[in-house]
Amino acid sequence: MGRLSTLFGPERVAVIGASESEGSVGRAITENLLASYEGEVLAVNPNAEEVLGLTCYDGIAEVDSPGTVDVAVVVVPPHIAVDAIRQSGEVGIENVVVITAGFGETGSDGAARERELREVAEEYDLNLVGPNSLGVMSTPKGLNATFGNEMATEGDVSFMSQSGAFVTAVLDWAAERDVGFKDIVSLGNKAILDEGDFVAEWGEDPDTDVILGYLEDIDDGEEFIRTAREVTQDTPIVLVKSGRTDAGASAAASHTGAMAGSERAYEAGLEQAGTLRVESVQELFDYAQILSGQPLPDGEEIAIVTNAGGPGVMTTDAVGDSDLSLAEFTDETFETLRETMPEAANIYNPVDIIGDAPAERFESALETVLADENVSMAVVVACPTAVLSFEELAEVVVEQQQQSGLPVATTLMGGKSVGAGQEILAQAGIPQYFDPARAVGSLDALTEYRNISEREFQAPDTFDVDRERAREVLQGASRRDTNRLGVEAMELLDAYGIPTPQGDVVDSPGDAEAIAEEIGEDVVMKIVSPDILHKSDIGGVEVGVPPEEVRDTYEDLVVRARNYQSDATILGVQVQEMVDLETGTETILGMNRDPQFGPLLLFGLGGIFVEVLEDTTVRVAPVSEPEASAMLDDIESAPLLQGARGREPVDRAALVETVQRLSQLVTDFPAIVELDINPLVATPDGVTAVDLRLTLDQEEL
């Protein structure tokens, strides 16, 4: 068990601000605690003698052995809440649940109060939930330290929510369904404990099989990825991260002051963390149900057994939309089906055992297909008929599922006929929907989690680089008091083993000529100046310059730059070997920093692919080799790297390594705020970074 085990499984809970006053939050919490909690409840309120039959203490320090109180629930008004928390810390209470609102969510006074609260909590190393939380719940001990109307029923799903109202909604909804919970926490303002802490806690909790979350932001994306990666090896995490859309993000900002990181960073980060991200509340609970009720499949192959052709086709379409595939049966299965099913049945997948099928025929067909080595899971689709009892059908489905150990979902296509059948299936953890798309979607999610749980999180490779030289390049720029660097910083890439064209930035015609002679063929020459962004536009670039013309060209470039802006800082001229853009494929490799997730790498093909088709992919750095490799396949235009239209494929290994080396560079130097290698030319024989732009944050150097 994790360090929050006493938060969810306390022996003693004190309510600071317990009250009898009708309609008060202090009363609601005390009542809820008294209703089902197995441990001891203590009431603290200096203005009352007794609350709901409990002796009232003047302060937390007054209670008998205050250090053995496991959780203090704070409900007092905001101006005295911080004091109450401090007192709790002083007497040695480890867990504090702050229900009180009026902190960071209410403007600058509240924000100051929240800073104070955070300092106190840190001073006493408190596990603090909230402030502005609905509270916490844990079913094994009947703990309901919330001011909601409902207590959860026991189950193996733990749930965290950045919206207290959503917790009440879910509990109200769950009360008439077979949805049980282990722990529930309303995160509130997340002053101390946040999503990462609860994920870590529930990852170690043997009674939590599935973690659900509703989040509007993630406080520390990098830490969340680290934690969730490990947890999701054994325990699935299903999240609604709202504020996905621009409109949603600005609504979230005004709701909780959630600072909107980029949606692309969340998308990449949550995927890298191994979470299943869903877009609707319906999916959140559909996924929770199947993940907690069914075993993981050992493959993607699904068998469909139905008594109705049309719904069988709909189900097959749903399979086509998913990452699952229709199982191809073995000859043995066909033989058995041929022997046991009526002649008019369709023994091919989807198996249509036709309209006069009673439950026994479903049983026989299911047993046959679930025994097939090519079948990893099954969906049963049944329409109501005169000869079929949904109740009997449910029983045979449960039996066959349990006997085979494979996951099964059902579509009993009816309403009033479904009744008892639904109950039997729910008891056995088998999902049941009217719409076959939902049944298939659930099995698809189960399979997606299987893939996550099996993926091996490889550590990012560490290449042998010249970190010192890179630091010098950045510090050099810093001394020139500039934040925007261009090709003059190509040495940075060189230091990290990213291939750059032969050449250098020089500050005299003579040096330019020397470099050109070293290169020994026509060169490219570019003016280097932080003040000139669009070099080509002012004639600052010359291509194909023969060595003998390099001196004159140097002078020309400088004159043009001066003509454009007389006081421009001219760092010199870049003399570079020519890169054959014709045979190479132009790619772009970049990075910017996300406020929540840190360095975000971007990869795509250059030109129209980035600018018009916006065909790029992102990952949170540092990336491992498989992650870097996946970036190359993620873009729509990936076939162009793989040798589409008769071209030779580019040097994939070199490209993947370059992504990893850039990942290492931006991870090593937080001072690099933004960076673009554009183009990074990829050929069958390697890659070359042809141009570079980056932005520095000097304070981080």
Add this chain to the structure above:
Amino acid sequence: MGRLSTLFGPERVAVIGASESEGSVGRAITENLLASYEGEVLAVNPNAEEVLGLTCYDGIAEVDSPGTVDVAVVVVPPHIAVDAIRQSGEVGIENVVVITAGFGETGSDGAARERELREVAEEYDLNLVGPNSLGVMSTPKGLNATFGNEMATEGDVSFMSQSGAFVTAVLDWAAERDVGFKDIVSLGNKAILDEGDFVAEWGEDPDTDVILGYLEDIDDGEEFIRTAREVTQDTPIVLVKSGRTDAGASAAASHTGAMAGSERAYEAGLEQAGTLRVESVQELFDYAQILSGQPLPDGEEIAIVTNAGGPGVMTTDAVGDSDLSLAEFTDETFETLRETMPEAANIYNPVDIIGDAPAERFESALETVLADENVSMAVVVACPTAVLSFEELAEVVVEQQQQSGLPVATTLMGGKSVGAGQEILAQAGIPQYFDPARAVGSLDALTEYRNISEREFQAPDTFDVDRERAREVLQGASRRDTNRLGVEAMELLDAYGIPTPQGDVVDSPGDAEAIAEEIGEDVVMKIVSPDILHKSDIGGVEVGVPPEEVRDTYEDLVVRARNYQSDATILGVQVQEMVDLETGTETILGMNRDPQFGPLLLFGLGGIFVEVLEDTTVRVAPVSEPEASAMLDDIESAPLLQGARGREPVDRAALVETVQRLSQLVTDFPAIVELDINPLVATPDGVTAVDLRLTLDQEEL
């Protein structure tokens, strides 16, 4: 009312094959008819005296005034069914519902029987449903001529299904919900009446407000588009067309023998027909509910009113995912909200009237936002709280919806608390879901239908073309006994006013030189032979030939062709002006014929866009000007036509006209089975068809 009005509203119905035998279909139908049908039921069965209290007749001709029987329901075995249908026709019955199975769905004998049935039906001009149908239902007269277990409740939705089992499923499901129907038909094998007939019928039926369908194929796509286009001006059509995916299509083929047209043709055709195509059963009924219950909005702007921040953010995300947009309130609205809402409320959209809001506050906020001229619709999102009665909330929502005349959907986020509120909302036709994404999705569908109902179906333009010359080109090819034509058929395009490069196909060096001199600059020369597909590979193309070298080049090209294949048919050499591929944008414009929808036009950008990114769009021809124009915008790479990256935009009008002219050509000549103009080069000044390939079906000439 349409010609099927007596099918759905008969005075007299005869059951041919009525029976008392337990578990028989003849009994089920007779019982169902006797249960609720207001008209007269007649029983025909030569082997019985009486069935369920009805006198039995030996044959349909024996009944009293057989010509006044409106519907004959045929349940007799397949080998005598056709005879029963013929007798029905002979006595003057107009409508026949064939329940009997054992026709086209069961192999070659059945197919022969179905052909016979079709001949008889056509001879007597019967409105024939089926065979292999579950039957028909119509609630106004209580008509249940099916062998299912449930009778529909009355409503304004009419429903057709190519799966009888799905009808039974939907009725069972609807029985415990507030879902009512006007007519229901199980289409069966669609020997005579098909989806197009029912769409036409219900389009004229004042009691049908929404048409729903489950289809596995469409018999005559072109006719369906024509009919549905008109109907959807006033009556929405919502369809599940299954067999969308490859897997689904092959399952559909094995289920009903549905001949799979291409999914792309269905996608385009159903969109051009103005139908709302949905992918799941859930959407089918969600859309039906809102379309039948709520008025159409006058815009896309939605207001969100909620008592809970988090769910408000989720709802905003759903809006972001949809084609709707968050309404921006007028200053007046802000002022009113500021005055009437508590200070802690968020008066910006989504409007958060906070957790202590009773129903009255919802009422006041709703009234304010629905009165805002910038608001076209609203969604109410409520979490359960101690101070809010969902029942009262439902009442104020209904009142405000009705008062404003704007569409409203709701998300009462709860389960057991929702109860009575749900009922009140359903009575008023207001959708209510736990998941805000479904509420928003429904309003989005309503808006999509509003756009469909407002779109003006423009007739395709008819250009002044030289049809006779085009026919001669095609017949010329036919005389040469070839089905595959290339550039030698460019005259075909010319005849239809599609610009082609200056030049011609000639069969002597002298003529070649004459053409080149006429062009007056360097030319392109290509060998023309139906036997040589890849001309470039054998040296059959020369680019940039100066006029003085044209004679020699002609000879060279012929020699190379002979060397490649000594007996190749050589039609001559094409001498063509050079088209500047550098400044132009290569597009591709093609056509193939779909078995259901006929000529399908395809447009896209050439090269990698077609081959690697598969970025193309299709439409069923003939296309109107707006449809042709939409094709240009549909592709991902559309910005490249519009002048992305500093290029001049191509001549859009010329490109649109070319699409329309090709549409006219392929509509005029069914003999053209396939055609590709690739490339069709588009420049800022016009378009030029540079190369052509087409395939002929000589029998159609």
